[in-house]
Amino acid sequence: MKKRKIFIDGIFANNAAFMLFLGICPALATTSSFMSALGMGIAVLATLILTNVVISAIRRWVPNEIRIPVLIVIIATTVTIIEMLMQAYMFDLSQTLGVYLSLIVVNCIILGRAEAFAMKNNVLDSLIDAVGTGIGFMLGLLALAFAREFLGTGGIAFTSLLTGQPIWGFQIIPDNYTIGLFQESSGAFIMFGLIVALINFVVAKISENKKKKEAAAKAAAKLAAEGGK
């Protein structure tokens, strides 16, 4: 498989959150603010990169019978290391993400990519797959968080990931016109559904246009062939 395709598929065609519906729990729980979604996205990206690379590097020596326990040990270790590093150097963010940081261990994306890709491909391809999938998931979280925070609070507040101190922010919608529901759990489901509907609409339109173009090209080729006769 071409490396570019592996990367692009991870972001769009196989987007973990919106196309494969994997890792939905943290996607809904940590997207009430843009910055917590960014933090979760970075944590998942780092976990994916480390686990995919390590698993791909040792895949030839892992006996098939115990591959799942080995994968789980590697994933749990990686997540715990990332959690400790975040508690040390991104303390406020780690407090905000709370239990969802530990729950990356059971995120289907990580085990899914390890089992489906890293166990079957070389280190470089596995790294590219991890980066593509991780960025795709992060973009999904950021889109969901942007929509929820913007509609729920009227603007976006940017804070430092390291110190938690406010950096910059904007407020466009006046307080009286914000929709608080989008900051709640139920609002997360609604917004997730709306984004999935939008993506499906766009994908269907693209597919429809592609079919129309193919049909037009076939008709033109047929006409040309008949004209030739």
Next chain:
Amino acid sequence: MVANMSKKKLNNFILLPLFLGAVTLVAAGALTGVHLLTKPKIEENIKQKQLSGYKAVLDLAQSDVIDLKKETVSDELAGIGVTNKFSVTIDTTLVGVVYDAEITGYNSGLIFQVGFKGTKYAGFNVISSNETPGYGADYLETVHEQIKGVEIGDPILQDPSKTGKTITANALRKALEACATDYLEGRAG
């Protein structure tokens, strides 16, 4: 064939667990290394957060330099989850008393600080909680404003049934009132 089966059995019963054990040992080594590296920084972060919390519950500026004097926590208070009690001073002047506690609200693991000044509740700060976002967690954010400046002995956190956070509010009220009683007794003593 028999030799092959024995080899396979040996593989399943000894080599596979050994391999898994080796992977686990390497993982444990990596975790130990990172733990040793990050432990001092994490402890410092937690200490800073606690210190910052004490200043917040006593309505002090974050730039104030405070001294903490550890007080004895009675068995009764320890029984309801109080873990620490400190007298807070600035330049030897007592500015208030703070308590750390861990209780079970709707979920377990609600860790908070409460402070007292004079004869009043000075403030409340959540260190960590597993309360449900949007419900108990949102309620906790209102507690500081609800109790700040309230005279000890006056009713606090009343009628939580209207807000649907009864279990958390009741557990919290019980713990806060116990701390308040202990504070008044200490003050009188």
